[in-house]
Amino acid sequence: MRVTAVVVTYDRLPLLRTLLARLAEVPGLDEVLVLDNASTDGTGAFLAGLDGRDGVQARTLRTNTGGAGGFHDGLAWAVERDADLVWLMDDDGLPDVDCLELLLQHRGELDFWGPVVVDEADPERLVFPIRLPGGTRTVRRMTDVADAAVDGLIRDVVIPFNGVLVTRDLVQRIGLPRAEFFIWGDDHEYRLRAERAGGRVATVVGARVLHPSVGELGAPMMGGRTTYNHSPSDLKHYCMARNNLLNLRDYRGWPHALAFVLKTLWFYTVTRRDPARVRLSLGAMRDGLRGDFTGHRRFLRG
Missing domain, CATH: 3.90.550.60 (Spore Coat Polysaccharide Biosynthesis Protein SpsA; Chain A)
Structure with missing residues (x-):
């Protein structure tokens, strides 16, 4: 072995x-x-x-x-x-x-x-x-x-x-x-x-x-009834939004994928209002559905 x-x-x-x-x-x-x-x-x-x-x-x-x-x-x-x-x-x-x-x-x-x-x-x-x-x-x-x-x-x-x-x-x-x-x-x-x-x-x-601690993984929302994987890093959030949507679609089906979209919109419009993060999330999800895996590069150093 x-x-x-x-x-x-x-x-x-x-x-x-x-x-x-x-x-x-x-x-x-x-x-x-x-x-x-x-x-x-x-x-x-x-x-x-x-x-x-x-x-x-x-x-x-x-x-x-x-x-x-x-x-x-x-x-x-x-x-x-x-x-x-x-x-x-x-x-x-x-x-x-x-x-x-x-x-x-x-x-x-x-x-x-x-x-x-x-x-x-x-x-x-x-x-x-x-x-x-x-x-x-x-x-x-x-x-x-x-x-x-x-x-x-x-x-x-x-x-x-x-x-x-x-x-x-x-x-x-x-x-x-x-x-x-x-x-x-x-x-x-x-x-x-x-x-x-x-x-x-x-x-x-x-x-x-x-x-090491990873910060706000599992941030509470909707009065603590559920959580959201919020990250202050635009790179991490972009990849999370893109990749998680695809994982849900491919392994659990469209209802779960659409629920994730709604959850993301709720978190950044109600729980923690951030219009820029809403735009970033929707752009990442769109890229994933298009099969575009290049968008994260704009967040990399150098």
């Missing part, structure tokens, strides 16, 4: 150094592949000096392809190098030393599974809230996650690309992540594709990845 970690990085060299130091301590890991998205902070030079040492291989891409492009290329690279299991993660996560060991206890019974992702400043709080299967309840605290687990698992739920394991067999069945998504929604689409193909999905409650 060959286990390969794939790390995607962009302009966060201090975090990357910390992550690679931690991965060197993780038992059961055979190799680390780093995909550098054309960083400008010295990451390329650092990786060039490290390449091939301590089980680390690195590639610096010619342009910034986002997390989606990085995981697309990294997963293909890992499979080419005969990985049986691929451990996918961004550079800003930090798995516990025993994280992989706890995940590997479930190999053979799962195809796409990962840890809980907790706030590095408050490890009892989830960075990415979990909507429990079979209802609308969303949990944000580890105590609630533990209460909901059965035999240490929450089945049919996983936070992709934050320390998630995927089997070679599943990759060969469903293909690679959608590189054109750039960021936001590519990981969710891959999970939905895995489920559609019959992949066995779960979160292992005992395994943890520490992660």
